[in-house]
Amino acid sequence: MNGSQQLFIPLQLTPGAEGVYLRSLCGADELALENTGIINLIHLLESLMSIGTSDNKINAAQIVTADRDRLMAMLYISLYGSKVESTLNCRSCNQKFDLDFSLDELLKHYQPPPVPVFDNGTYEIESGISFRLPTGEDELQISGYTTEDAEKLLLERCLLEGNPAADSAKVQLKMAELAPLLNMEMEAVCPECSHSQNVQFDMQSFLLTKLKQERPVLIREIHSIASQYHWSQKEILDLPRSLRKQYAALIQPEN
Numbered sequence: 001m002n003g004s005q006q007l008f009i010p011l012q013l014t015p016g017a018e019g020v021y022l023r024s025l026c027g028a029d030e031l032a033l034e035n036t037g038i039i040n041l042i043h044l045l046e047s048l049m050s051i052g053t054s055d056n057k058i059n060a061a062q063i064v065t066a067d068r069d070r071l072m073a074m075l076y077i078s079l080y081g082s083k084v085e086s087t088l089n090c091r092s093c094n095q096k097f098d099l100d101f102s103l104d105e106l107l108k109h110y111q112p113p114p115v116p117v118f119d120n121g122t123y124e125i126e127s128g129i130s131f132r133l134p135t136g137e138d139e140l141q142i143s144g145y146t147t148e149d150a151e152k153l154l155l156e157r158c159l160l161e162g163n164p165a166a167d168s169a170k171v172q173l174k175m176a177e178l179a180p181l182l183n184m185e186m187e188a189v190c191p192e193c194s195h196s197q198n199v200q201f202d203m204q205s206f207l208l209t210k211l212k213q214e215r216p217v218l219i220r221e222i223h224s225i226a227s228q229y230h231w232s233q234k235e236i237l238d239l240p241r242s243l244r245k246q247y248a249a250l251i252q253p254e255n
C-alpha cells in the first residue's frame with residue numbers, strides 16, 4: 001500500500017543503536033492493542049520496527065526505558081501533534097476541567113544530560129559501583145511482581161558491580177538523573193475552586209490509552225471504507241493510519 005512513511009527516532013541512551021526506524025501505524029496495530037501493559041507496548045513497537053531486514057540493529061525490548069519514553073513521545077507527536085489534552089475530575093469540587101501542555105516543552109525540560117556512555121552502556125558511580133540502565137527486557141522480566149519486589153529485582157538486574165542492599169539508593173538516584181522517565185507527577189489547579197492537585201502522567205500508557213479509546217472511530221472508518229470501496233478487512237487494516245483517515249473523511253460527508 002502507498003502512503004507509508006518511515007519515521008527515524010534518535011536514541012540517546014541505548015547502546016548499539018543511534019536510533020530506530022518505525023513504519024507507519026496502521027489499523028492492524030491499533031486493533032491489536034488490548035491493554036496499556038508492557039507486553040502490549042513492546043509488541044506494538046516490535047511490529048512498528050519490523051521494516052527492512054537491516055534497518056534496525058536492535059529489537060524493541062533492548063531499548064532503554066527512558067529512550068523508549070522519548071520514542072513514544074515522538075510517535076505521539078507524529079500522530080497527534082505536540083499538544084496533550086486531558087480532562088480531569090477535581091478532587092475537591094468534583095467538576096471536570098482540562099489540563100493541556102506541550103510535549104515539545106516537556107521533552108526539552110526532561111532532556112537527559114549529555115553524559116558519555118561507554119559502548120556497552122555501563123555507568124560507574126564510583127570505584128566498585130557500576131550499573132546499566134533498565135530496558136524493556138528488564139521490565140518484561142519483572143512484570144507481575146509487586147511494586148516493591150519489582151523495584152528490587154530491577155536493581156539487581158541492572159547493578160553490575162556493587163552491593164544491592166547498600167548501594168541501591170545511590171544507583172536509583174543516578175539512574176533518575178541520567179535517564180529521566182516521562183512518568184511524573186504534575187500539578188494541576190482547578191479553575192472552579194482553585195484546589196491544587198497532583199496528577200500522574202505516564203507517556204507510554206497515555207499514548208496507548210489514547211489509541212485504545214479510538215477503537216470506535218477505527219471500526220467506523222473500516223466500516224465506511226469497506227462499504228464504499230469493497231476492500232477486504234485485511235486491506236483496510238494494512239492502510240497507514242493517515243491514509244485510512246483521509247479515505248474515511250472523503251466518504252463520511254456523503255453519508
Ligand SMILES: [Zn+2]
Pocket residue numbers: 090091092093094095190191192193194195
Ligand atoms: Zn475544583
